[in-house]
Amino acid sequence: MAMLDLQKPEASCASPPEILRERGQREVFCGLTGIIWLHRKIQDAFFLVVGSRTCAHLIQSAAGVMIFAEPRFATAIIDERDLAGLADANAELDRVVNRLLERRPDIKLLFLVGSCPSEVIKLDLSRAAQRLSRSFEPRVRVLNYSGSGIETTFTQGEDACLAALVPSLPAAPATAPRELLVVGALADVVEDQFKRIFERLGIGPVRFMPPRSALDLPQVGPGTRYLLAQPFLGDTARALDDRGAKWLPAAFPLGAEGTTAWLRAAADAWGVDPEHFGAVTAAHRARAETALARYRAKLEGKSVFFFPDSQLEVPLARFLTREMGMRAVEVGTPYLHRQHLAADLAMLPADQAYSEGQHVDNQLDRCRAARPDITVCGLGLANPLEAEGLTTKWSIELLFTPIQGYEQAGDLAELFARPLERRARLAA
């Protein structure tokens, strides 16, 4: 099934990379998985997947869900009767939502999340969301997006969720002063750090999306300038552009260099004096450098191989190669957004090998042949590769750990150093 083609992309930016595009079995989660972090981030939102037992099992398996008493997500499992008639399926959905909202009066925002089965049977969740919104507003707003595996890969679920949220953002008055919007779920502690730095730079007001509460939606309008905190937000960015907001192109805030570049994009837009920028960020940069130096000694000269997972692969490769002195054998990513990743791509070597999409068996062959020092891959591949003698780093940990910003640069490096350190200790 391997449909390979080495495609030269249209000449655009400085060094257009060559990308191996593959089609075959993918070893990546679907977009439903984003619910695992989104439901913790927006604390008064509930995510109701309309799908199959597989969907329910996927989320609980990926998240190890049993730790929660009653999580803020659930699955409305479609059964045979729902397949027999769509009208009944809609009535059933209304019944399920009614029962859910009765039980959970604390919920202010409900996402109906489409899945592979709901897409295939063409259950129209946007109409369902409108219908349910009419009955529950103002108490609860009901929105919808698709996290289906036939349309979304892993982190694209967050993109679809945030894009669905954009039309609900209040419009900023035409005369409103410009405002900075940071887009993409970040750990609360990272948000707070960035907030303090922006304040000291004199950049503001600053808002974050997704917000911690559904009642605290940022306004948006022509005065909005936004920074992407995550590289997988193509649809969200387009929706924001449609509302008149303007993207501030920047490398992603991973590592000291990436964080500086990211902050500088906002500083430049706000006309912050470069000296002031240098003064505000100096202490942070120095601290990050100190933290990074410890791990550079362990990572320098080592090779890394990325299996596609979160779309964070390109900025991570940039961080590891430039700040840690590593060599990226192959940077696999589910989807490579040329425009959003332009700054990161430009910082990687011109002959860097990339792959987009996946044919997992072929890719495993390449990985085994290359025998990289570290392989970044999903949970389904990690133990089998370890058993073959390769050192691996679970890619999902890179999403569930605060890694952005100066204060986390060392933590990010440590995530890659730890598997090597462990192997060395066990060999001793």
Added chain:
Amino acid sequence: MQLTVWTYEGPPHVGAMRIATALEDVHYVLHAPQGDTYADLLFTMIERRAKRPPVTYTTFQARDLGGDTADLFKAAARDAFARFQPKAMLVGASCTAELIQDDPGGLAKALALPIPVVALELPSYQKKENWGASETFYRLVRALAGPHAPAPGTKRPAREPGSRARCNLLGATALGFRHRDDVAEIVKLLDSIGIDVDIVAPLGATAADIARLGEADICVPLYPEIAGQAAAWLAKTFDQKLVRTVPIGVGATREFVAEIAEAAGLDASAILADMPTRAPWYSKSVDSNYLTGKRVFVFGDATHAIAAARIAARELGFTVVGLGTYSREFAREVREAAKLYGIEALITDDYLEVEAKVAELQPELVLGTQMERHIAKRQGVPCAVISAPVHVQDFPARYSPQMGFEGANVLFDTWVHPLMMGLEEHLLTMFRGDFEFHDGAGSSHLGAGKSHAPASVAAEKPDAAQDAPIVVAAPAAAAAPVAPVWAPDAEKELKKIPFFVRGKARRNTERFSVERGVAVITVETLYDAKAHFGR
């Protein structure tokens, strides 16, 4: 549509994966979209398997739906055969592919692969994981062993004199609850009584092994949820003796030994007279006295739940106050078992119902799945895990079977350890005002920070009850009995009862009051109820 927060069983194709992964040289081509590969991590992370499951997913996308998903399937099956060189192939669809009706069986047939290909029809919108495993194993056994079937009604020729009887152990799978160790234990046990295990399947078996499942004299479905159907067919088709007892617990293991010895024409009296297990003596020894009448709640798959209830009641002297299963296919068996303890079985796959039942029954020990472990933790009740769904902790590094005589030892240890030791319990009862020994502190061996049940905390607040209108008891009213009100001094006295039996005392006293139409519970009522119910 069913609102589901958490599910005990995965979809049926995960059951099929458990069969494929257990086998050595069988590959499963699954028509499925991206995302369904999550199931790989169950095997690689939870079970820590060192190999990827032998499963190829076609990974179709929305843009494929218009046209060539069938071609995608054929290409995936052809590539999988070329790359993995399996000796047999399973083909099927996950929930989404079932909707697009590509007919993987027909498509695979058209490829004319030089190996047996078994088409699986697993209705995802009706059935679940264990059913899927059972159906897959049954179809595979029929497809591979079927061609070797003798003419219907053919009697098995007598064994050569002096040769040992041979049996097959069926049902152990990948991702099974202690299956690996159970199989090792039963193989050892059978060897000690003079029976050879010919084939263990599907765990560790090859396609060639499956094909000759009919050769053994005896067929043992160790896990009836998974192997019951295949075993019944094998026994009938090949005139094999079917041994139905599942050897979990000392009593059941004795019965198993007797049953299989009879099937093999052997005398097992020697081994039955000298059982290699400590569990019965440990249970008889005086320090186990405190276990008497402990109220246990049991929930799990049908086989493990029924076995656990029997062991709890007969081998440990507990009182079974609740018994249930999520295996609807075996609801009848569990209901029958519950009758032995004078209770009604709880048949549900909604853990919130299980949680409500545990809260209502206030057991002193919960024997359940990992979900019941969490439920019990929230309610401050000790718990031991007896059944799938599995968790990484259910694959211990040490040898830890549930079956056979060593299994009985393991069960004694794992069920008794979470309980408070007898002396600790006495001291708490005597010196209940001790500033270090109180509700919040929990018991030392369960670790620090054990929070108490929110339910009972709420119940501890007398205000709500006092605000409620005092209703005069009306014994004539046949409707729901009115909850009696606790007088403040009775409430205070109740708090002097050690926390780990307080729930039971509250429940008993309230029941006593309702039955007698007492509207306000006083200190006197509390002690009246105590005298009535005993400890």
